[in-house]
Amino acid sequence: MKAPHWFLGLAGALTISAIALWFIRPGVPQKPQDKPQAPALMPTPAEPAPSAEPIAPEAPPTQTAIVASDANPAELIKRIAAALESGDVSVLEKLLGDTRLDDSSREALRSLLASKPKLAQGGGIREVGELELNKRTRWVLELEGGRKIVLDLINNDGLWSVEKFVLPARDGGNAGQATVNDSLAVADVFLQAVLNQKFEIARTHVDPKSVSDAKIAGLCILFEEGMYQLRKSKPLRSMLQKPDLAGYLANIEATDGSQDAGVALTLKNSGSPATWLVSEINLDRLLADYARRVAGGDVYYSPLVKNPAGGDTLALYFGFDEDEVNPRTKRQLEIVSKILRADPDKKITLSGHTDALGTKNYNNELSGRRAAVVRDLLIEAGVSATQIVTIAKGSSQPRRPNVTEGGVDNPDGRKVNRRTEIYLDF
Numbered sequence: 001m002k003a004p005h006w007f008l009g010l011a012g013a014l015t016i017s018a019i020a021l022w023f024i025r026p027g028v029p030q031k032p033q034d035k036p037q038a039p040a041l042m043p044t045p046a047e048p049a050p051s052a053e054p055i056a057p058e059a060p061p062t063q064t065a066i067v068a069s070d071a072n073p074a075e076l077i078k079r080i081a082a083a084l085e086s087g088d089v090s091v092l093e094k095l096l097g098d099t100r101l102d103d104s105s106r107e108a109l110r111s112l113l114a115s116k117p118k119l120a121q122g123g124g125i126r127e128v129g130e131l132e133l134n135k136r137t138r139w140v141l142e143l144e145g146g147r148k149i150v151l152d153l154i155n156n157d158g159l160w161s162v163e164k165f166v167l168p169a170r171d172g173g174n175a176g177q178a179t180v181n182d183s184l185a186v187a188d189v190f191l192q193a194v195l196n197q198k199f200e201i202a203r204t205h206v207d208p209k210s211v212s213d214a215k216i217a218g219l220c221i222l223f224e225e226g227m228y229q230l231r232k233s234k235p236l237r238s239m240l241q242k243p244d245l246a247g248y249l250a251n252i253e254a255t256d257g258s259q260d261a262g263v264a265l266t267l268k269n270s271g272s273p274a275t276w277l278v279s280e281i282n283l284d285r286l287l288a289d290y291a292r293r294v295a296g297g298d299v300y301y302s303p304l305v306k307n308p309a310g311g312d313t314l315a316l317y318f319g320f321d322e323d324e325v326n327p328r329t330k331r332q333l334e335i336v337s338k339i340l341r342a343d344p345d346k347k348i349t350l351s352g353h354t355d356a357l358g359t360k361n362y363n364n365e366l367s368g369r370r371a372a373v374v375r376d377l378l379i380e381a382g383v384s385a386t387q388i389v390t391i392a393k394g395s396s397q398p399r400r401p402n403v404t405e406g407g408v409d410n411p412d413g414r415k416v417n418r419r420t421e422i423y424l425d426f
Contacts, residue, residue, distance in 0.1 A: 066094040069159040076160050077125055077139045077151065084141065084149075087113050096162050108167050117143045128188050129236025129248065136163065138184055143168070150180050183246035183267045186276040187236055190265070191250055194219050195229065199339045206278040207268065213424040214312035215281060217339060218304030219263075221314070221332050222283070225303070226290050227255045244269040246276070252286060254293065261289035300400055300416045303332060307423055314422040316374060317415070321358075323369040325377065333374065336422060337381035344384055349423040350374050351391045355414035356402035360394060368392035370420045 070076035076095070083092040089110060093101055101109070119125065120142040128138040131152060137160075141149040147168040154163040166180055186205050193202035194216070202216050222228070230236075231251040240247035250263040264282035269275060287302055295301035307313040314336065316329045325333070340346050352367030371390040379385055395402070400413035 066091055068095050068097060069156075069161040071158055071160070073137055073139070073153050073155075073160040074125075074127070076153065076162075077141070080151065080162075081119060081125055081141055084113070084117055085119060087116065089113055096165055100162070100164065105167070112167055117147070120144050127233065127235060129184055129234065130238040131182075131184055132241060133238050181274055181276070183241075183269070183276045184236065184238075184248070186267060186278065187246075187248050187250070187265050190278050191230060191236075191263075195223055197224060197335060197338065199335070200342055207270075210279050211281060212312045213339075214307075214314055214422075215283075215304065217335060217424065218312060218314055219281065219283070220335050221303045222286060222290055223252075224335065225328065225331065226261075226286075226294055228252045228261065228286075229255055231260075239264075240266075261286045298412065298416070300412075305399060305421065307421065309423075311423075314424070315416075316420045316422070318370055318418045318420070320355075320414075320418065321366070322418075323366060323373050325373060329374075330377065333377050333381065337378050337383050339424075340378065340383040340387055341381075344387065346424075347387050347389065349389045349391060351393050351397075351421045351423065353393050353397060353417060353419050353421065354395045355417040356395045356398070357414065358395075364392050364394040367394050370418075374420045374422070 070079070080092065080095050083095060092109065092113070093106070096109075121144075124142045126140045126142060128140055128150075130137050134155065136152060136154050139151045139153065141151070143149070149168065150166040152163045152165070153160045190202050190205040193199075193205070197220050199213075199216060199220060202220075203213065206216065229252070231253050235251055237249045237251065238246075239249055246267045246269075248265045248267075250265060252261045252263060254261075262285040264280075264285075265278055266280035266282075267276050268279045270277065283304070287304070291298055291301065301317065303314055303316075305313050305315045314332070316325065316332060318325070336348070340348065350371040352369070352371035354363040354367045354370075356363075358366070368390070371392060375385075375388045375390050378388060395417070398413070398417045399419070400416050401410055402414050402417065404410050
């Protein structure tokens, strides 16, 4: 009976092997015995948790890129001015546009920076006006010593950049001025001359066939008496641009900024190369503002009137039955005297006038005294007596009716008839 015992032993061994194979299976790791776990610690800010990805080395700091455009043209000009005064040639070249700089302009720019330029007192940054409505505009950097840099900006999709620039002449000619010969430049030079009472300079930039000397002198008087200045923002706005014709609106305001006025300028190009001249000046808006602010609301009480013989004439006004000038008249005569002293060959005619009250003989005498007192003041200011001719007109040439249509006395009309007119015979 040994066989049954053998089979029983074999069956037991197989059973034990099967149980062992169940707990120890190939490819399945055994679960380690559980042990007590320590509480997890959160990483501190000084010791961040390790990352599975390698940390790139810290990049070295880079220089801020120079952007050669700006949504605000004034801000772009300020950046250019700052680079100019600091002498930073690399920044200045980028702001002006590297592609526009050839070897000659680079050399001129570096030569300018070597002189350590500084902006003129008062800021030195001036907007000239528009070359093209809302598209192209011109600015000037005015430097100490009378030099200046002209910069034309262009608007592309709302961003302004430098389109072109003109540096001061390196030879020092013309006080080192940057020269530009186009309609906007001529309009600007003309207005700056009038604002600064520089009659002779203004006169060289007009067509004498259509713009009289009296109109230029009258404009000088209006600007001085009205205390006008060009508006800081958009002082000249482009209204018309053609190859031989241009029009600008000069935005003018009182020095306190309280009133807006304007002067419309028309310029014509009559040559090749371009020779732009002011051919027409419309003073309607300026005269209206002058009447409100200076002349007590009387639009006829103007220093610039039409002469019966044609052209424009300056007018100085007197009180009733008076032949004495007031402080306002003296200021006007100062401008006229400057014109005459600058050229002894110039001559003027002074015609005295009265209103209709009084006898004919008395008015003729009074009008003569009014012309004579103006003559004497000009002589006291240094004008030669040989440059002055006087005429007594009495009440024969009223500017406005002395009486109304109903025959009633017209004091407002008589007020502007009491005058001395200055006819510039040059």
